[in-house]
Amino acid sequence: MKRAPLLPALALAALLAWLVGYPLLMTLLEALGGAKGWTLHWFGEFIHRPDEWLALWRSLWISAASVLLAALIGIPLAFLFERTEFPGRRVLGAIVALPVALPPLVGVIAFLFLYGESGFVSRAVQALLRLQDPPWRLTGPLAILLVHAYSMYVYFYLFTRAGLARLDAALLEAAASLGAGRWRALFRVTLPLLRPALAGAALLTFMTALASFSAPYLFGGGFRVMTTQIIASKLNGEVALAQVETVMLAGLALLALGAMRRADRMVSVGTGVRGIAPARRELRGPLARGAAGLFGWLLAILLLLPHAVLLLVSLVPAFTWTSEPFPPVLNLGNWKSLVTASEHLRPLVNSLWMALVATALALAIGFAAARLASLRSDRMRGVLEGMIAIPWAVPGTVFAIALAATFSVNQPWIGRFVLIGTPVILPLAYVVRDLPLTGRAALAGLRQLDPALEEAAASLGAGRWRRLTRVVLPLLRPALAAGAGLAFITALGDFIVSIVLYTFDTRPISIEILSNLRLQDLGMAAVYGVLLMTASAAAFLLWGQGEAR
Amino acid sequence: MSFLTLDRLDKSFGGSPVLRGVSLAVEKGEIIALLGPSGSGKTTALRMIAGFETPDRGRILIEDADVTPLPPERRHFGMVFQHYALFPHLTVGENVAFGLAGRSAGKEETKRRPQRVAEALALVDLPGFADRRVGEISGGQQQRVALARALAPEPRVLLLDEPLSNLDPTLRERTRRELKSAIQRVGITTVLVTHEQEEAFQLGDRVAVLQDGVLHQVGSAEDLYERPATRFVATFVGRASVLPCVLEGDGAVWVPYPPGDAAGPVRWSAVRSPEAEGMKPGEEAALVVRPESLAFVAAGNPQALAGRVIERRYAGPVTYYQVALAPGGEVEVLAPSGAATVGDAVRVAPEPRGPAPRIFRRNR
Numbered sequence: 001m002k003r004a005p006l007l008p009a010l011a012l013a014a015l016l017a018w019l020v021g022y023p024l025l026m027t028l029l030e031a032l033g034g035a036k037g038w039t040l041h042w043f044g045e046f047i048h049r050p051d052e053w054l055a056l057w058r059s060l061w062i063s064a065a066s067v068l069l070a071a072l073i074g075i076p077l078a079f080l081f082e083r084t085e086f087p088g089r090r091v092l093g094a095i096v097a098l099p100v101a102l103p104p105l106v107g108v109i110a111f112l113f114l115y116g117e118s119g120f121v122s123r124a125v126q127a128l129l130r131l132q133d134p135p136w137r138l139t140g141p142l143a144i145l146l147v148h149a150y151s152m153y154v155y156f157y158l159f160t161r162a163g164l165a166r167l168d169a170a171l172l173e174a175a176a177s178l179g180a181g182r183w184r185a186l187f188r189v190t191l192p193l194l195r196p197a198l199a200g201a202a203l204l205t206f207m208t209a210l211a212s213f214s215a216p217y218l219f220g221g222g223f224r225v226m227t228t229q230i231i232a233s234k235l236n237g238e239v240a241l242a243q244v245e246t247v248m249l250a251g252l253a254l255l256a257l258g259a260m261r262r263a264d265r266m267v268s269v270g271t272g273v274r275g276i277a278p279a280r281r282e283l284r285g286p287l288a289r290g291a292a293g294l295f296g297w298l299l300a301i302l303l304l305l306p307h308a309v310l311l312l313v314s315l316v317p318a319f320t321w322t323s324e325p326f327p328p329v330l331n332l333g334n335w336k337s338l339v340t341a342s343e344h345l346r347p348l349v350n351s352l353w354m355a356l357v358a359t360a361l362a363l364a365i366g367f368a369a370a371r372l373a374s375l376r377s378d379r380m381r382g383v384l385e386g387m388i389a390i391p392w393a394v395p396g397t398v399f400a401i402a403l404a405a406t407f408s409v410n411q412p413w414i415g416r417f418v419l420i421g422t423p424v425i426l427p428l429a430y431v432v433r434d435l436p437l438t439g440r441a442a443l444a445g446l447r448q449l450d451p452a453l454e455e456a457a458a459s460l461g462a463g464r465w466r467r468l469t470r471v472v473l474p475l476l477r478p479a480l481a482a483g484a485g486l487a488f489i490t491a492l493g494d495f496i497v498s499i500v501l502y503t504f505d506t507r508p509i510s511i512e513i514l515s516n517l518r519l520q521d522l523g524m525a526a527v528y529g530v531l532l533m534t535a536s537a538a539a540f541l542l543w544g545q546g547e548a549r
Numbered sequence: 550m551s552f553l554t555l556d557r558l559d560k561s562f563g564g565s566p567v568l569r570g571v572s573l574a575v576e577k578g579e580i581i582a583l584l585g586p587s588g589s590g591k592t593t594a595l596r597m598i599a600g601f602e603t604p605d606r607g608r609i610l611i612e613d614a615d616v617t618p619l620p621p622e623r624r625h626f627g628m629v630f631q632h633y634a635l636f637p638h639l640t641v642g643e644n645v646a647f648g649l650a651g652r653s654a655g656k657e658e659t660k661r662r663p664q665r666v667a668e669a670l671a672l673v674d675l676p677g678f679a680d681r682r683v684g685e686i687s688g689g690q691q692q693r694v695a696l697a698r699a700l701a702p703e704p705r706v707l708l709l710d711e712p713l714s715n716l717d718p719t720l721r722e723r724t725r726r727e728l729k730s731a732i733q734r735v736g737i738t739t740v741l742v743t744h745e746q747e748e749a750f751q752l753g754d755r756v757a758v759l760q761d762g763v764l765h766q767v768g769s770a771e772d773l774y775e776r777p778a779t780r781f782v783a784t785f786v787g788r789a790s791v792l793p794c795v796l797e798g799d800g801a802v803w804v805p806y807p808p809g810d811a812a813g814p815v816r817w818s819a820v821r822s823p824e825a826e827g828m829k830p831g832e833e834a835a836l837v838v839r840p841e842s843l844a845f846v847a848a849g850n851p852q853a854l855a856g857r858v859i860e861r862r863y864a865g866p867v868t869y870y871q872v873a874l875a876p877g878g879e880v881e882v883l884a885p886s887g888a889a890t891v892g893d894a895v896r897v898a899p900e901p902r903g904p905a906p907r908i909f910r911r912n913r
Contacts, residue, residue: 452634455601458621459628460648461702470647474638 009372009380016369016387018415019432023402024250024394026416030405031243042244055229056248059210062141062225063256066148066209067202073149074156074201077299081157082164085280086292093161095300100154101540102306103493104214105510106529107151109517110306112138112218113313113526115146120309123325143219148209150306155208156201163197164190169278203260210253211395213496218517226252227397231499234401246401250394257393307533314526321522334523344524347512348531354508355491358430359438363484365431366438371472374446388439391432396496403429404500423506429497434487441483445476485539493532550613552577552738553598553706558607560593560762567593568604569762580732580739581767582753584746586785590762591742592710598740599708600624611705627699627737628708632715633691635683641694642666642679648702669701670694673731689720696728700735707732709741713748725751746786758782778823780909783837788869790843790880794819794836794908796828802908804836805854805876815852817899819906828910835909840869840883842903845895853896856880858889872897 033039046052081093099107115121117134125135138146167190175185191198213227220228226249233242283289313327314334321327337344366388373384391399407419407428419425449472457467473480495510502511509528516525551574560568567590575581583591596602598609600621608617616624627648635644645666649658663679670678673693683691692712699707712728713721729752732739743749749756750770757767758781766778777783784791794802795814800821803814819836821828828834846853859879860871868886872895873879882897889895899906 450632450634452630452632453636455599455621456628456630456634456636456698457647458601459599459624459626459708460698461622461625462647463622471636475636 006380008368009376009384012365012368012372013380013383013387015365016384016435019365019428020387020390020435022415023399023406023432024390026406027243027250027398027402028247031240031247042240045241046244046248051224052229052245052248055224055226055245056252058141058223059226059249059252062144062148062212062216063206063209065145066152066212067205069145069149070153070205071156071198071202074153075160075198077153078157078160078164080292082161083278083280084292085282086289086296088293088296092296092300095303096157097154098303098307098537099151100158101533101536102151103489103495103532103536104151104212105493105495105513106310106532106536107306108147108214108218109513109525109529110310111143111147111150112517113309113522114305120326127325139219139221140223144212144215144223144225147215147219148212152205152208155204156198159197159201159204160194163194164278167193167278172278199260203257206256206260207253207393210249210256211397211496213395213397213499217499227395227496230397230401234404234500239405242401243405246398250398253394253398310526310529310533312526313522314530316523316526318519318521318523334527337524338527347507347509347528350506351492351508351510354427354430354506355488358427358434358491359484359488361427361431362434362438362487363480366435366440366483367442367476367480370439370442370446371468373443385443388435388443390436392436392440396433396494397500399429399432400497400500403432403497420501421503423503425501426498426506426508427491429501430491430494433494433497434491437487437490438480438483441479441486442476445479446472448479449475482543485542489532489536489539492535551575552579552612553740554608554610554613555594555598556608556610558594558597558604558609560590560597560602560605567762568597570607571759571762571764572607573757573764573767575738575740577738578736580729580741580752580754582749582756583740583742583759584749584753584756584786585744585759587744588761589759591744591759594759595708595710595740595742598706599626599628625702625704626706626708627702627704629692629695629699629710629712631711633695635691635694635698637683639683640679641670641675641681641683641686644683644694645669645679645698645701648698665701669697672700672734673697674727688716689724692716692724693727696731700731700737705738707735707737707739709739711742711744713743714745721748728752758785760785775904777837777907780822780824780835780837783822783907783909788840788881789837790840792836792838792878792880793911794834796830796832796834796908798830802834802836802906805874805878815854817852817906819908821908824910825908828908833911835911836906837909838880838899838906839904840881842900842906843880843882843897844900845870845882845884845888846898848896850896850898852898854898855894855896858891858893858895861889861891870895 031042033041077096081089081096102110111119113119115136116138117136119138122134122136122138125131126133129135171189171193172185175189180188211227212225213231216223216225216228217231224232226245230242230245230249233239233245283292312330315330315332316327317329317331317333320329338348339345369384369388373381373388376384403425404420406416407425409416410418419428453471453475454467457471462470493510494508495514498508498510499514502508509532513525513528516522516528553575555571555573558568558571559566571590571594573581583594585591593602597604600616600619604617608615610616636647639647642663646662649662649665666679667676670676673696675690675693675697678686678690678694683694686694692715696712709728713724716724725748732752741749741752743752753770755767755769756773758765758773760781766773766782768776773782773786777786780791783789792804794804794817797803797816800818802817802819804817805814817836825834854874854876856872856874858870859873862869862871863886866886867883868888870882870884870889871879872882874897880897
């Protein structure tokens with residue numbers, strides 16, 4: 001039943017090319033001088049400046065260190081929660097995955113409120129030890145790595161747990177019957193079989209860390225990585241240099257992606273047999289049970305602290321908390337002002353409508369591309385799938401700069417319009433960022449769909465449209481809802497592209513949080529943080545249900 | 550004029566041919582079973598009739614009307630899928646009603662729909678199942694719902710893809726009888742695909758044997774077993790041994806060939822298969838013999854070949870004996886249980902009450 005019409009596929013490919021490929025191409029061309037005459041001047045500039053190389057190197061090692069830290073935390077936790085049984089395991093196991101549901105910027109401000117110079121923990125330590133100054137400053141690479149470790153170990157945790165759950169118990173029993181002890185079985189059987197899952201987690205962590213912007217921007221200070229370097233160049237007016245940096249970062253991301261894909265392909269293992277997952281080992285001794293329980297709950301508290309502190313700070317009225325270890329005044333004033341003060345409501349309304357429009361568009365385009373790709377078996381399929389995937393591999397900062405470069409010129413005959421400064425540009429940018437989420441969800445859903453179901457519908461007389469509306473869409477609803485949920489919160493909490501492309505009238509929540517922080521209005525920043533956090537948690541709940549089905 | 554005609558169908562996937570010139574004529578109301586090993590092209594042929602695959606060459610005709618260019622939804626054929634492909638988001642009744650909607654959905658039609666669903670479910674002996682969810686019913690029941698769904702729109706042809714392969718063996722026998730009686734009650738022209746000979750023989754009025762994309766023979770079970778057209782059919786349908794031989798003249802061969810020991814070849818009577826027509830005396834050929842066409846005989850029989858029992862498979866009143874012949878080669882002999890034990894030296898000769906041994910070309 002590979003009978004997809006070519007014309008819609010071509011039209012969609014053209015639209016995707018204009019949205020995804022074209023801005024990247026424009027950036028590359030303009031970095032090379034473009035219309036003003038070809039030149040390698042700016043690339044030369046990049047190569048001759050040591051601080052550019054330093055930023056590139058820092059991006060690399062921060063990302064690698066993030067992978068290492070995330071693996072060191074995530075893998076043992078996955079084994080603990082997937083392989084052993086102890087009181088509270090199920091609830092705690094879910095809490096451990098919670099940090100992934102915190103939008104990056106929200107996580108960063110929560111860390112600021114907790115461990116920053118005037119955060120709760122720092123103040124408590126300062127008061128306890130009667131210090132003159134705060135005990136530490138939350139800046140530099142260590143602060144960035146702290147935030148990365150907190151939010152990214154979840155990838156390793158979730159991937160490893162899924163890998164362990166898929167493992168066939170018979171393989172471990174076979175190893176045991178061949179005389180392998182627990183450690184030998186771990187290193188010779190379990191870990192090799194987990195390699196695809198671990199490689200996947202490592203790739204995801206590396207790409208996320210490479211694209212990370214919020215933590216380096218707020219905690220980096222003078223420590224610049226590529227993403228913050230690009231924004232700095234742009235703000236300094238060195239547009240061409242920013243474009244060269246953008247090209248370098250995009251190249252680095254694609255290089256990393258390619259390298260890891262290749263490494264992944266070489267170690268692809270699997271028996272093709274889906275057996276029964278190994279039974280969990282019940283922790284029997286009271287000491288072991290107690291220790292596991294205690295560790296679990298302490299961990300839960302540590303992980304939930306950022307969420308709790310946001311909620312608490314959202315109750316602090318502006319400028320009432322100065323030197324006390326604990327805020328002296330708590331009330332609902334900030335929350336009320338969200339409704340009463342229009343300047344506080346505005347960013348929320350902005351983000352909501354832009355995220356809704358972007359999600360709807362990304363869902364429609366993503367699904368159409370996935371559907372046409374799955375119906376065709378030729379090169380068109382690769383093109384469509386590739387276009388959907390590119391915005392995932394390429395950091396958001398790159399797209400922000402690329403869109404800014406492409407849509408600040410009015411050349412309608414080559415597909416360029418002045419969109420910068422209009423309310424259109426941010427939703428458009430969100431659509432590009434959302435495409436991989438909706439598109440991949442749709443692709444995954446379609447791949448799991450038994451082709452016989454559509455054939456059955458066809459043999460019962462259902463034409464293309466009826467097959468789509470009565471069979472494919474109803475069956476894909478969980479997957480699409482999950483993808484849309486993730487897309488919505490990504491757009492709602494976006495900081496990376498917003499900081500480059502927003503206008504005062506379309507300022508989204510993240511930009512408002514930033515200006516609140518600058519004005520020292522921590523309470524209002526926390527209110528927005530709580531809103532984003534709640535929306536994200538709801539979307540992830542939806543996602544989890546979609547996955548479970 | 551036949552009802553459904555496959556006219557010289559060709560199909561290749563990625564350069565390798567899956568169907569080569571398959572032609573088949575199915576009469577109205579007839580049940581045809583496509584039988585063959587996996588990879589023989591039988592499923593491709595069925596999917597081509599359904600419209601899911603397009604032939605590279607050839608046509609599919611219904612009562613002389615060419616349906617080859619029609620998409621599946623306009624062929625009005627019913628299909629039961631190997632894994633049933635019931636819509637998991639719909640109830641049993643909604644599944645059965647799926648093919649009734651859309652098509653000529655007049656008011657009168659819509660009003661009659663629940664009744665037609667009930668009729669279809671009653672036909673497969675599942676009355677009152679309309680409101681059940683698909684996931685709640687057993688595998689056997691799902692199979693029957695799939696049949697009811699395919700039959701409800703009153704299709705011109707019913708197609709079944711390995712209809713029983715998903716059921717456990719104890720259920721299979723019963724479901725096979727129910728399936729046959731349901732199809733016969735409706736009287737619909739049916740094409741089914743199976744790799745199991747027993748299933749093909751029991752369900753099909755005629756059986757079409759495919760191998761490597763080639764249709765070898767179409768006929769009744771007796772035709773295929775007693776008068777196989779090709780060496781593949783002779784060995785694929787039922788048990789048989791193959792011995793080298795030399796044609797002597799009409800109705801006789803010398804076996805085994807080449808002579809192994811001092812005893813030399815012996816003379817057996819045999820029947821030429823169609824493919825052996827035109828072969829000349831003295832040519833080397835292949836002799837296919839059923840186990841029941843051989844017997845243990847006493848020494849001194851001029852037709853006997855010497856050998857030794859190397860394996861026996863007990864089957865109740867009778868036993869199959871695998872005999873290694875002294876001149877080389879092996880044959881399978883059907884004899885009473887207790888006729889011999891493993892290691893016994895025996896003599897094997899033709900048993901005239903069984904089907905006559907058949908002669909085929911050697912290099913096939």
